[in-house]
Amino acid sequence: MKALVYDGPRKVSVHDVADPRIERPTDALVRITTTNICGSDLHMYEGRTTVEIGKVLGHENLGEVIEVGDAVVRVKVGDRVCLPFNIACGFCRNCERGETGFCLTTNPGFAGAAYGYAGMGPYSGGQAELLRVPFADFNCLRLPEDAVEKEDDYVMLSDIFPTGWHATRLADLRPGESVVIFGAGPVGLMAAYSAIIQGAKQVMVVDRHPDRLRLAEQIGAIAIDDSKLDPALRVKELTKGCLADKGCECVGWQAHDPDGHEHPNVTMNRLVACVRATGSIGTVGVFVRRDPKSPDPLMKEGRIAFDFGAFFEKGLRVGTGQANVKRYNRELRDLIHHGRAKPSFIVSHRLRLEDAPHAYQHFDAREDGWTKVVLKPAA
Amino acid sequence: MKALVYDGPRKVSVHDVADPRIERPTDALVRITTTNICGSDLHMYEGRTTVEIGKVLGHENLGEVIEVGDAVVRVKVGDRVCLPFNIACGFCRNCERGETGFCLTTNPGFAGAAYGYAGMGPYSGGQAELLRVPFADFNCLRLPEDAVEKEDDYVMLSDIFPTGWHATRLADLRPGESVVIFGAGPVGLMAAYSAIIQGAKQVMVVDRHPDRLRLAEQIGAIAIDDSKLDPALRVKELTKGCLADKGCECVGWQAHDPDGHEHPNVTMNRLVACVRATGSIGTVGVFVRRDPKSPDPLMKEGRIAFDFGAFFEKGLRVGTGQANVKRYNRELRDLIHHGRAKPSFIVSHRLRLEDAPHAYQHFDAREDGWTKVVLKPAA
């Protein structure tokens, strides 16, 4: 089959690789019809991770089941399914509690597995024609009769919609509260969209890319351009001095200033400044244990210079980590099905799989208008 | 009246000061019968805070009501009451949510007020014969008929028992879970005691003072001497490789190694290492916004070099801040009354108010056996 393969820093190509097949009786095989490029794919693309050369990338996948193992009882051939980016067993201690992003058995020695991702186990990605799905009855989200019609909405259930939603849940956002979100990339925009769906009174989004800030305003959020304003002052002003009730971090360790210099602690410390005493922060932007290529000496060892004194004095809380997609994907699917959510507003480009290398290049450059790329391997 | 007054770094004295009086119709006046020296008093004693010279210290107070203002309807003269260290109005947005440690009206411009404490408003402390209690109906916890008999238990409701309890709640400890607690001072021991009452399966306490570790074992916890063992390795071993489900920080920014060198980030980073993926940490040890006297360059500005990469990768959470005493003090009072809790096990010294300067000196030196000092101003 054809697949998008990592060839080294800033090099990816589409070529033939061996077809995946049913390996265990609990597996399913899915023909991919839509698969996205994720902002976190760029960490690998840029060579900032340990991902091995030859890996097929892609963890935002949707398609049609074409074969199932003997032990699969719920999922049927022909089902349209969306796959959570986390691969989970369903029976370990973490999966049982709904912490499927931290499965203890699918990636032995680590808590959590994913398709086509650095450090997340030996699983191939879905920027390809076919995908093997382990523990299919647990991991496949079956889609309703409008699966094809709303495919670009449903594919967002694989990662960014639940991840944005997770940011608001980690922040314990409640209806009628205000929230400030750092980052208006796909995940930040989904966090803003989630906050609006949940009844937030004010959703403030901090970024500096005009196309992203426009999308934020388009869904009803308040855009704050941090290349022009101090976001903490602006949040204070917008909240009449009360500060934001809650905050979300949707940028991660490669946060940088308008001049491109990386400051891995800037978003967290700004959140401490922007959120009111007793508030909470949800962090879904990725931070890593070590990054020898980071220009920040602390970050080389996975550390940030964190304003913990102010954090404590204000009695703040922070929750972190990759989203447990399965905790949210059923309800979010139903919101899409009933017309109450339409996350495809974020899609800027619909391309063939063959166009993926080109798309990586533009998306990595954060070119204006390259908000979200969906690939159609079956097209 | 007689009171313990702060005269400057490592200088306190007991002498006559003006009697407090009813200033507002919602006030009560309390004759103090027991008041404790708290570990956090030592931050002021050591000159590491902005506390003003002449301040009467003492925020762990219990006594008898001798006068009430015209608007006080529930509390009566003669009531034995324990006073939460936080002074709260009861009607601001934070108080309404039970966040009485972050009252928005009793210390304008800041969230939170307390008796006799740096930066917590103009309120005099209770290491004295008398204390003015604002918003008496809200702030007084009335004690039952065994108030005098169990006075040394009930006085712990003013701060350390609820603060230790708060550490476990911030960590979201649940019955059947394991917890590791850094610090076996009074608050750490109360956190351990709280965890045991709540049905934890394993309570591990890290410290290096033999008297404190003995007390930890005496209440059923597992003592870990970090001057002899790597606590992360020991926790891993005790949990068969699973690590602790939850963690508590009960030390604060003046954490130091066995040689006395301060490392403000050591407890938090060790907790990140000791707690399993998806776990939570409760931090009640005090961290400050700035400490020019800290030997750590980051801490001078209130920062710590925090292992945020590992924290994120494990999907950890942390909650912080001073305890909202009123959230817990009724239920803890009832546990004492019904014989299910006896926090006075921690008391090492019962002294007269006049002995307070002497006690500060020994307690500050962390001399063996000086675990917790209670003062009896009325004796």
Next chain:
Amino acid sequence: MKALVYDGPRKVSVHDVADPRIERPTDALVRITTTNICGSDLHMYEGRTTVEIGKVLGHENLGEVIEVGDAVVRVKVGDRVCLPFNIACGFCRNCERGETGFCLTTNPGFAGAAYGYAGMGPYSGGQAELLRVPFADFNCLRLPEDAVEKEDDYVMLSDIFPTGWHATRLADLRPGESVVIFGAGPVGLMAAYSAIIQGAKQVMVVDRHPDRLRLAEQIGAIAIDDSKLDPALRVKELTKGCLADKGCECVGWQAHDPDGHEHPNVTMNRLVACVRATGSIGTVGVFVRRDPKSPDPLMKEGRIAFDFGAFFEKGLRVGTGQANVKRYNRELRDLIHHGRAKPSFIVSHRLRLEDAPHAYQHFDAREDGWTKVVLKPAA
């Protein structure tokens, strides 16, 4: 002053009564500018309660502070305030936990007090020119600068908006879930509106009055006319056999069939049939301890023939009781202020206080179009 007085079953009149005044230093005096007639006023109007003749009715009140007692520190003369229907002290065990609908001190011997209501203490109602507000700092919700402009929205914060919201919270409704609401009176409509704000995927409302069902559809809910359809079958159909995730009871013990015969158990049993296994029900429709005038023999003693076998088998939960208005009114006020909620859509009549007797008559007859009456005593 002028006030609406209960003269006996189906008799109310507006006439002069003694002005209220500051009785305790914690009181405030409010000049009422808007006050509503509530569906629960009709229980008294119809003579189905123990309310005493001569009582001034009215518990949905909003106005301007014209005098405060000596102990009031936050609320100022001139403030525009909305008053929760519950009168609460702020310092009893229930108030501390946010259960202000069950205050233990404002109505001794009972848990809960209210203005102008049977069995809820000696407090006069606000269908009058003036109102005494006890514990003013705790009970007054101050309104922002658009207080007058949005007065008909803000007045709904006194009762029906928080009560409808409470129904959804008792039912533990979560975003993406479906909910069925019995009753499209003002509270049922507010429950539906609350569910939509909170991100429900499907909001189904059961009633039979065309004007109410039209309003339900107008806000995005699905109307079910139970005079034409079996609501359980319709809910099953709408949810593809899954049944509703959650349910709300917004009718109460005087529920009746289309022919007017009362069946106090019909709404609860229909909810048991309509809600899926593991679901929850929130009941805010009023049920009483005894009603000698009920045609149902069990209800004379406050009982209903409840389908507890099915309720248990499905593992259902139910939460009940009057709303703790203060738990919600700040956030709901902010949603109104920021333009995210506009509960005044429910208002059908804006009348002078003098018109109140006439309005009671039409509202009690549930005449088409008499959805919600707001009175303007100051007009």
Next chain:
Amino acid sequence: MKALVYDGPRKVSVHDVADPRIERPTDALVRITTTNICGSDLHMYEGRTTVEIGKVLGHENLGEVIEVGDAVVRVKVGDRVCLPFNIACGFCRNCERGETGFCLTTNPGFAGAAYGYAGMGPYSGGQAELLRVPFADFNCLRLPEDAVEKEDDYVMLSDIFPTGWHATRLADLRPGESVVIFGAGPVGLMAAYSAIIQGAKQVMVVDRHPDRLRLAEQIGAIAIDDSKLDPALRVKELTKGCLADKGCECVGWQAHDPDGHEHPNVTMNRLVACVRATGSIGTVGVFVRRDPKSPDPLMKEGRIAFDFGAFFEKGLRVGTGQANVKRYNRELRDLIHHGRAKPSFIVSHRLRLEDAPHAYQHFDAREDGWTKVVLKPAA
């Protein structure tokens, strides 16, 4: 193999039946070493259910894995495992949320399956030498190295310990609160034991069998003999007029007075009387949709005459349903392993499988001293 078979009302016998075998690749086969008779087995024994003649009973099972299907990856031959009485798939909407007692796929058309139980699917029970366990990786709780030594403790994880625990969780019991429990049978005693482990201040248990009340006192609860006292008055007295914070129903629909007359509503209505305003009740005693043999006319149709007026006025909540065993069994296992819980205190008889018919007879007669029977099929 030998098994205990239901032959009709009050008739059971032990005889040879066909051996179970691996039917699906996700199955395991377990050699039963301990299996209990449960109070709910008596509903079937007495002919009050629809259980079919020839059914092998027994849903409280523990044993050793002797064979696993091809798809089983975690559970190994030789593992000592305890089986939750609920049979759950792990991947349906309810299982995902931890509601494994209401699995949607293992008993099509109904929410919930169990071994050897009326209406809970075609599964054979474990009062036998062998048991087939579906979805073995999800349903087997593996036991640690003291599995054999503490077998009579661990077997309680199959049902009564989690079920008693569930009663306290449905009641939302919190540390420092009081609770009243109706029923001191095995489940009621486990609820009391659970409440004590969780830090309740007062645990009151209502029953009338001296042996059971003695056991309640032995674990630290307060026994209330309702054949001698009005339990509501006694609870009021013990709580100084405050009533119990929370309540648990551990009796079910066959509740009867000391003369043996059934009153299916008596425990729920007494709980409404015993629990304070704003409290919660957890109901785990079984209630059924219909019981034609009930002497109570309402109960024939699955109804009870419920004091809903008082229930509403007090703002009470009730949660019901069979326990989701997997939600609790890991933590409770660990409490046993670490010596913090020893639920085998309840065992009165350890018998061979052959003695089961004799045991049913005595246990059904509630003879003094027949508290809990454990059977040893492998002995």
